[in-house]
Amino acid sequence: MTSLRPAPSRRRLLPARPAPSCHGDSPGTAATTGSPVVALVGAPNAGKSTLFNALTGGSRTVGNWPGTTVEVGRGVWEPTEDCCDGAARDLLDLPGAYSLDASSPDEELTARLFAGTANAPVPDLTVVVADAAHLARSLYLVAQLREADRRVVVALTMVDVAERRGVVVDAGRLTTALGVPVVELDPRRRSGRDALEQAVTAALSAPAAAARTRGELVDDDELAVADERFAWVDGAVSTAATEVPATPTVTDRVDRWVTAPVVGPLLFLLVMWGVFELTTTVATPLQDLLGRLVSGPVTAAGRGLFGLVGLERSWVAGFVLDGLVAGVGTLLTFVPLMAIMFALLALLEDSGYMARAALVTDRVMRRIGLPGKAFLPLVVGFGCNVPAISATRILPDARHRVMTALLVPFTSCSARLTVYVLIASTFFPSTAGTVVFAMYVLSIVLVVVVGLALRRTLWRTVGQEALVLDLPAYQRPTLRLTASVTWLRVRGFLRTAGGIIVVTVMVVWLLQAVPVTGSGSFGAVPPGDSLFAAVAKGIAVLFAPAGFADWHTAGALVVGFVAKEGVLSSWAQTYAAADPTAGLPPDALQAHVHAAFAASSGGAVGAAVFAFLVFLLAYTPCMATVAAQRREIGGRWTAFGIVLQLAVAWVGAVAVFQIVRLFT
């Protein structure tokens, strides 16, 4: 465990196909060969990915916080009908960077592309997305790009935000000062696209602008060179922008409380509790309704259809009804729950609150040897662990990246939420929201405890890194953006259900169809006599000290290694196959689960349930996360991580069961 993977230098720039994610970005497509390549660059949170989505119809993850994009996105930019030469462009969405002097792997992607050291051609044209509200720091990149003969267009975003803050930018004067076209646009509201298309078309058909001339400087004096660029930028800004003296804004007044020493952390916990309480309260009736629909009319219709063709008692009917309908159908009843939670989190992200949360948690992060910035990938993990692992690239220090990537699996992803909700509504129906919230608090505690343990064993000498976090202004979330982000994530959930989980259901069904004991034949075997049960019974023994040594539960946990949604589908399958009246209405599934815990816990049902939840939270989230870890931190650290997760999960579960049962 001595070598750290040299993260940026050997990573391929294009095409970057990310590991499959619950709700990650699509890898993107390219225009036809020979199409001009246009790159979107700019400081973090300037609106590049929102513009990329507006131009390509893509679905890159967007958010009002720095570090949302850590991989290169690629798409086809088709011009509108009445514009331009009609030729499509190959559009690249690059991770945010304040300059071409990279300090972290995500920034290095951008730097390498323009240095010509990436395995991709230098773009034919660069659109610098510049935030009008923070013009000076947005133009440093322009100063650097203009030091070579390049085609550059500046897309000025956040003009409305700037004006509310007393900053007025004259695009015409800025064009003259910078020597490149400047176009005002608002990607969130999809305005200004035509003007950008025309500017890009004109620039592509003209020779590249001559490099700006610099004064006499010694190129290896980094600070002197930077000062010259700042002076050039200051000149442009003073020519084109008027600014009234800064006065406290609503954002400032809110931030005084949101980031305050005691109120800030409490508010963060309150906000997260509100999200989960609202999610479970609103979603539960909808989920019940869908559950009854799946187990009632849908199953009855399926049974009727099989009856019509004389296959009602065949293995095909068993596979479809006990497997697909029970397994995948149960999972689909969680769509309203996921949609509500994703929408609430999207609202928080778009509002600008999440960057404040990183500031609030800085002290805790430091205790475990990580910079506050590491909170950003960790908070992404609460949605899905896969993009969270990729988001560790925003951290400059390789050891911080490895440590964060090892901690991400302990953040409770949304897939685990489905199981929490089923368990909480089964065993704690009146306080389900609070139990679910407690799991998220426990998740944070696990991150801290495991982080502390790692720091005191493997990373005793890890250095501290400064937290300098650019806080975006609060903004009113737009319906379009919230709906878009929500749909992107729900679609990811549906894809998981329709892909990985269908395959998992098929495998589980196959294992359940093979008799090992008893007198059954293929496809007609009591579940307890099947190969699946035999394997699960062998594994279940390991969970005896934790109080849930039941083969249905052990089997579900093994299936959950592939994807956590598989825990539910596996339960639904195994109990449906055992129930001659299948499909399985939600309350019947809950009754089966309740009975299983009652039998396996020796009467200490609550202790066993808590132990199960701890195990579920801590053990390996899914195969996609393992693949993402392997890509980011290498095979050995990934293997170490799996062992760590399983050890923490088992020890934690056993400890919880043995301690809690003493008090029940």
Next chain:
Amino acid sequence: MPLDTPPDARPLASVLPGTAGRLDLGTLPRTSGLRLAQLGLRAGAAVTVLARTSGGGRLVAVGTTRIGLDRDTSRQLALLPAAS
């Protein structure tokens, strides 16, 4: 504070919210100063301390930009009186 830091400079971490002044890079390493400068926090910039954060750091305003700084960085940076 090092010898070349003006005597009237105070560590940012000890400055109360609401105080305005000019930024001095204090004891911050030069390379770290470059990253701050790219965000707008350059030596001599007019800054206002807006809030003390939960980790003991500071939230500062530089023009329309709002930047959160951790405690250690706030201790290294200094604030000079606005008029000096």
